[in-house]
Amino acid sequence: MKILVIVSQTQDTEAKIQVSASGDSVDTGDMKWIMNPYDEFAVEEAIQTKEKNGGEVVIVSIGPARVIDTIRQALAMGADSAVHINGDSFAETDPFAIGKLIASEIKKLGEFDVIFTGMKIIDEESGQVGVQVAEELGIPHVSLVSKVVEINADAKKAVCQKEIDGGHVVVEVPLPCLITCPDAMNEPRYASLPGIMKAKKKPLTEVGIDDVNFEGLGFGKEAVSKEGARVKTTNIEVPQIERKLKIIKGSDEPMVKGEEVAKAAEELVKLLREDAKVI
Amino acid sequence: MSNDVWVVADLKIDGTIRKVTFEALTEAKKKLVGKLGGQLCAVLLGSGVSGLEAELGKYGAEKVYVVDSELLKDFNTEGYVNALSELIKQNEPAVVIAGNTVFGQDYFPRVAARVGAGVAMDAITIDLSGDNKLQIERFSHSSKAIQTQVFHDGATMMATVRPNSFKAEEAPATPEVISGSVELNPADIHVKVLELQTKESDRPELTEAERVVSGGRGLASEENFKYIYELADTLGAAAGATRAAVDAGYCPYDMQVGQTGKAVSPNLYIGIAISGSVQHFAGMGSSKVIVAINKDPEAPIFQKCDYGIVGDLFDVLPPFTEKVKQLISEG
Numbered sequence A: 001m002k003i004l005v006i007v008s009q010t011q012d013t014e015a016k017i018q019v020s021a022s023g024d025s026v027d028t029g030d031m032k033w034i035m036n037p038y039d040e041f042a043v044e045e046a047i048q049t050k051e052k053n054g055g056e057v058v059i060v061s062i063g064p065a066r067v068i069d070t071i072r073q074a075l076a077m078g079a080d081s082a083v084h085i086n087g088d089s090f091a092e093t094d095p096f097a098i099g100k101l102i103a104s105e106i107k108k109l110g111e112f113d114v115i116f117t118g119m120k121i122i123d124e125e126s127g128q129v130g131v132q133v134a135e136e137l138g139i140p141h142v143s144l145v146s147k148v149v150e151i152n153a154d155a156k157k158a159v160c161q162k163e164i165d166g167g168h169v170v171v172e173v174p175l176p177c178l179i180t181c182p183d184a185m186n187e188p189r190y191a192s193l194p195g196i197m198k199a200k201k202k203p204l205t206e207v208g209i210d211d212v213n214f215e216g217l218g219f220g221k222e223a224v225s226k227e228g229a230r231v232k233t234t235n236i237e238v239p240q241i242e243r244k245l246k247i248i249k250g251s252d253e254p255m256v257k258g259e260e261v262a263k264a265a266e267e268l269v270k271l272l273r274e275d276a277k278v279i
Numbered sequence B: 001m002s003n004d005v006w007v008v009a010d011l012k013i014d015g016t017i018r019k020v021t022f023e024a025l026t027e028a029k030k031k032l033v034g035k036l037g038g039q040l041c042a043v044l045l046g047s048g049v050s051g052l053e054a055e056l057g058k059y060g061a062e063k064v065y066v067v068d069s070e071l072l073k074d075f076n077t078e079g080y081v082n083a084l085s086e087l088i089k090q091n092e093p094a095v096v097i098a099g100n101t102v103f104g105q106d107y108f109p110r111v112a113a114r115v116g117a118g119v120a121m122d123a124i125t126i127d128l129s130g131d132n133k134l135q136i137e138r139f140s141h142s143s144k145a146i147q148t149q150v151f152h153d154g155a156t157m158m159a160t161v162r163p164n165s166f167k168a169e170e171a172p173a174t175p176e177v178i179s180g181s182v183e184l185n186p187a188d189i190h191v192k193v194l195e196l197q198t199k200e201s202d203r204p205e206l207t208e209a210e211r212v213v214s215g216g217r218g219l220a221s222e223e224n225f226k227y228i229y230e231l232a233d234t235l236g237a238a239a240g241a242t243r244a245a246v247d248a249g250y251c252p253y254d255m256q257v258g259q260t261g262k263a264v265s266p267n268l269y270i271g272i273a274i275s276g277s278v279q280h281f282a283g284m285g286s287s288k289v290i291v292a293i294n295k296d297p298e299a300p301i302f303q304k305c306d307y308g309i310v311g312d313l314f315d316v317l318p319p320f321t322e323k324v325k326q327l328i329s330e331g
Helices: A037-053 A067-077 A088-092 A095-107 A129-137 A193-199 A259-275 B019-036 B053-058 B070-075 B077-091 B102-115 B223-235 B243-247 B278-284 B313-330
Strands: A002-006 A009-011 A033-035 A056-063 A081-086 A114-118 A145-152 A157-164 A167-174 A177-181 A204-208 A231-237 A246-248 B005-008 B040-046 B063-068 B095-099 B118-128 B134-140 B145-151 B157-161 B176-179 B192-198 B211-215 B238-241 B268-272 B289-294 B307-310
Touching (some): A002 A037, A002 A129, A033 A067, A037 A067, A067 A081, A081 A095, A095 A129, A095 B102, A095 B118, A129 A177, A129 B102, A145 A177, A259 B307, B019 B053, B040 B077, B053 B063, B063 B077, B070 B077, B070 B192, B077 B102, B102 B118, B118 B145, B211 B223, B223 B268, B223 B313, B268 B278, B289 B313
Parallel strands (some): A002 A056, A002 A114, A056 A081, A081 A204, A114 A177, A246 B307, B040 B063, B118 B157, B211 B238, B268 B289
Antiparallel strands (some): A009 A033, A145 A157, A157 A167, A167 B192, B118 B134
């Protein structure tokens, strides 16, 4: 079974966000780069699928040279090989072109059974690329899969449970297909030390922008840049929401105790009615 | 290319139209339709949906495109993608908007890829730039930042909008109904829905609720979540939870609020035994009023809420819920 995983690197949004001098992006100078957390679920699901069915897991990732750290992490978790679509301008390209580029490289990998990827990326908070890769490849997708019930390479089908608002559906999808992974789908493993050692020797193919077949993509090299984006980010701000910070505390210690409790509850209700006017 | 603005109706499992659809119609009429000079249109996709057109008219839809087909049953993604893509190709609207619901995030980007349009996800404002291109604002970077995004190509411009971002206002129109222009082919549907399971709940949906009551790991058990549900029901609120509470098995994943769960922006958000992590705030930080009840005075949530009590939830919540009940019954 051939299992692909589209993995992205993202800024660690735990950090303080600062707007860059140009005003339209986030200053990434001191930022830590990590594997997109949703993609960790995708890598884990791929490895589990391989453990059950046999086969190989291939990582596909796009971005500048720093992305290799994230690729190595996926290989250390247990993936077998990787393709890195390497280019500095890719980091600023819009999802529309990114999806097409990834799909065109996947086409070069020959036949495969399933693609896993995270439901969205945490810095841009956009969730388009995975679904758009599926469209480019002409294969069905199932998004927000909370549970893969079965993947059967012989019968060429998968059964998945996916979340919808107010419930869930169980779907049967023919292979090859693309599955997007939400939180809580599984528990991603940590890379073991032997895994990290082995990862260094696993095959990693580099693809440069000059290797891309733009004729087949329907747009030129210039589309793969910030200038070429169809939807441009023109401004970014870090809003400061002023909160009222009216906190009721105990008199002797921070926690309200004993008789203070009922008074605190009453006071809070009063604040919500008269001050905030929300109940 | 027409100058029309489309809003795709977002349906609930029970077949009614979600509020976000009316919010989007209202805002599109206000901000886009006049300046573009086209019509405000709605798109109604589903199985057995005929009859809902009038409701879309109530919020200003002058035209409703309907595709009513068995093949659209049970939120079949491929059916939706095929139907909407075909409608867009036939009519070339200037703008297409849908709700940023779980289902919207599923089918909408694929439609954009198929028709070759750019798409902006989860907009909290919609407007037009100086040269009449769609311009939106949206949260990014765990909701710590707000991006402005502007479209710049000539094709159809597509966006999903976050529920509860706009106010729905009635603006009655009698819509012209256009149906039968798209014929779906069963051979084009590859994904089979084997089973649809709905959750029976009288509570409002998290993403469209005006009020949300959420619990954290401090609730300590599934059983104790009854305190959350009781307060939520008293307030007519949706019930939510932190990732820690969901991971601990106290409640199902669909209650998770935060970066890796649902994004909510209600008028009132009450967090019970929630520390206030960056990841949780990514999903609720834009709430208008935030209330915290937590026994740890050092919990980060006390630095970024409006009102709060430092106290044990098991002491504070019963009298608080009782007082709220009393107040509400008095009107």
